Amino acid sequence: MADTMHAGEGHTRRDFIYLAAAATGGVAAACALWPFIHSLNPAADTLALASVEVDLAPVQPGQAIKVMWRGKPVFVRNRTEEEIKAARDVNMAELVDKQTDESRVKSGHENWLILVGVCTHLGCIPLGTNTGESRGDYGGWFCPCHGSHYDTSGRIRKGPAPANLAVPTYEFLTDTRVKIG
Amino acid sequence: MAHAHTSTFKNPVVNWIDQRLPIFTMLDKEYGTFPTPRNFNYFWNFGALAMFVLATMIVSGVVLAMHYTANTGLAFNSVERIMRDVNWGWMIRYIHANGASMFFIVVYIHILRGFLYGSYKKPRELLWILGVVIFLLMMATAFMGYVLPWGQMSFWGATVITNLFSAVPVVGESIVTLLWGGFSVDNPTLNRFFALHYLLPFVIFAVVFLHVAALHITGSNNPLGIEPKGPQDTLPFHPYYTTKDLFGLSLFLIFFAAFVFFAPNYLGHPDNYIPADPLVTPPHIVPEWYFLPFYGILRSITFNIGLPFSEIVLIPAKLGGVIAMFASILIWVLMPWLDRSPVKSYRFRPLYKWWVLMLIIAFGMLLYAGGKPAEQPYVLVGQIGTFLYFLFFVGLPVISSIERPLPLPTSIAQSVLGGGRVAATAAANPMEKA
Amino acid sequence: MRRLRSLIVAGLLGLAGTNGALAAESVVPPHQEWAHGGVNSFLSMFKTFDYAAAQRGFQVYKEVCSACHSMDLVAYRNLTGIGFTEEQVKAIAAQYEIQDGPNDQGEMFTRPGLPADHFKKPFPNKQAAAAANGGKAPPDLSLMVKAREHFEDYVYAILTGYEEAPADHPIPDGTHYNKYFPGHAIAMPAPLFEDGVTYADGTKATIAQQAHDVVTFLAWAAEPHLVDRRSTGVKVILFLVVFAGIMYAAKRRVWADVH
Secondary structure (H helix, E strand, O other): OHHHOOOOOOHHHHHHHHHHHHHHHHHHHHHHHHHHHHOOOOOHHHHHOOOEEEEOOOOOOOOEEEEEEOOEEEEEEEOOHHHHHHHHOOOHHHOOOOOOOHHHOOOOOOOEEEEEOOOOOOOOOOEOOOOOOOOOOOEEEEEOOOOEEEEOOOOEEEOOOOOOOOOOOEEEEEOOEEEEO | OOOOOOOOOOOHHHHHHHHHOOHHHHHHHHHHOOEEEOOOOHHHHHHHHHHHHHHHHHHHHHHHHOOOOOOOOOHHHHHHHHHHOOOOHHHHHHHHHHHHHHHHHHHHHHHHHHHHHOOOOOOOHHHHHHHHHHHHHHHHHHHHHHHOOOEHHHHHHHHHHHHHHHHOOOOHHHHHHHHHOOOOOOHHHHHHHHHHHHHHHHHHHHHHHHHHHHHHHHOOOOOOOOOOOOHHHEEEHHHHHHHHHHHHHHHHHHHHHHHHHHOOOOOOOHHHHOEOOOOOOOOOOOOOHHHHHHHHHHHHOOOOEEOOOOOOEEEOHHHHHHHHHHHHHHHHHHHHHHOOOOOOOHHHOOOHHHHHHHHHHHHHHHHHHHOOOOOOOHHHHHHHHHHHHHHHHHHHHHHHHHOOOOOEOOOHHHHHHOOHHHOOOOOOOOOEOO | OHHHHHHHHHHHHHHHOHHHOOOOOOOOOOOOOOOOOOOOOOOOOOOOOOHHHHHHHHHHHHHOHHHOOOOOOOEHHHHHHHOOOHHHHHHHHHOOEEEEOOOOOOOOEEEEOOOOOEOOOOOOOHHHHHHHOOOOOOOOOOOHHHOOOOHHHHHHHHHHOEOOOOOOOOOOOOOEEEOOOOOOEEOOOOOOOOOOOOOOOOOOOOHHHHHHHHHHHHHHHHOOOHHHHHHHHHHHHHHHHHHHHHHHHHHHHHHOOOO
């Protein structure tokens, strides 16, 4: 009978069994849930495509190209001497996100600026890569969505964006070939 | 707050919600204190198991749909990408594919329980009919789901089954064209099947809700088939049947897991690992095993039905097969009225016991014949199976009328506890004649 | 009643396996021993692939089968699954010229293969494959082991089942007699020869050995997560057995004063 189930001895053991049942059940549910959640993470084929090689030879000084990497544009810019100088002459105190230009390029390849081309504000793609596009007040990139201005090192100088354009991991395979990712 | 529900839960948050929307009161009433016959055997686990499998199918299906592409050029490879590249994709897909088989195993046993113990009888007729509706929806959902991987069996199964409708007189061809959205099973067909395969499980879920709601109005049947007469005949659903259902579930999961992890293709067909090819029919098209009995009935009607002693054909064989197949399930709806016996459980029914065994054997014969090539002796096995299958239903009014049932126990408690311990509650009348 | 119940359950399970009806003319392939126990075996939960055989099998595929058969679903990067290192996989992939593009000028170009590329197809499309092979395109082998009745045993039997056509069973021109092929007339000529490949590990390349190795490779290709699947299954079932025990104890406790 239901009303007699709490009577008698064996309380401790019964409680232990209920606790064990609830605990194993909980563990089972959590373990069963994980594969379903993890299945939404990038699949093996997506991860395998996570690097891209770019031929730099056709990019003249002053020019930039866009390449696709992980479904996002990456800006590859061959900077002129003046642009590098402009990036390095900045007073660090003026910067929102304080990074030196040196830390954003590879030494020996200072002319090559490689950036994830996604505005750090809300994910739009800044203008300034293609010739004729507005490069903003600092000669780098300009995001038309909410007016963020980036300089020739891709650093945020004006507007709502909180951080500099991100630098992806990349390495130079040769002087004219770079592997991003 | 004048009209607030009176709730007495200890947890203030629960109480606050419950006063405004008494879902916790409802849960407690329907799954907590719900009075349940005390004498269930393990056959009564299968309703809860079916509910569990439905939930599993919906969860795994939603995740699969996030990776699947319903396009004839991409579908097969998108499924293989799930199998190869998506994290745990192989497991989720094998759970879903084998889950369909598990669903049918569980539901077939659940239906058998209904036949054995008279669960379709008054006052549970509508509960039973809702069950038949769920089964039909399950069949439609499973059929369309099998088309989605776009393998050879997907394609040719879809072709054969949709062509069934061409047997309908006059408008048959138009119906088939409408189903296809073209002149063969092709991309439009695949897209609409995907849409419907995603939709129908939620329809099933809604009908299951009605099925359970109806159950909780009438209360459960039980192995004795006599209604509970008072609190001594019932137990609260929780913790008695929650623990029993969970124990049953854990055993069922072992069975399920053995298929998923060790022989996930055992119940499938190898041809579905060949991409669909509209130019090559596989030598031997068979549906998934759970459709075989009905496929067996379809193929057993190899003869035209016409006016005797004339050449006039009333029902050509093709149409006859289709009618027989659909009738074989729809006739279940009539069970509450075909069975005239006042006694529910087969235990007290000396004739029905054998009669229902005949149905089980017929079902087995059809399951066997449906999976074999359309040649002798399989055709004959299928035809005998079809005959016995329908004989069960057609003969049931007669069998149930001439049968003399055995005496029923007075009450559930008396039967379970062997009389002595609840002698006080047992009425003086020891053997209630039904 | 109990008997009836077990009869029904046994019936349902037994008959569930009736999907294996074969065309009248085919011969059941003899059972072979596989280190991995077969891709669809209930009782091989602790078995893994023979990776050395799978690597040799890849060599057989590469040097023999791949002349006609694609394996479109398998990528070079997957080969780490049979024990090749990342460096080896890069080297293997780089042996192939893969078409890519279009480039900025709108032209297709070729480049050395990368691990992310799928196995290079021998023919650009199905029509070309059919045209080059007497009108019948050689099937893709990615799923071959799972796409035939009797799985590995069937593929092995086909590879080793070539015979002289018996006098009472003439076969059409352009086909070859194979004991295990349904209808016996197979378009594929016998693909394997004694020492048709030279194994780096010194294994003698008999026909049987090559067939065994390539079938092991194809079994892996068809079911690359086999070993994961089984080890997960063992853990899941062990857990469920414990869970069932605890639930049984809990149920017994709850019901103790009812019975």
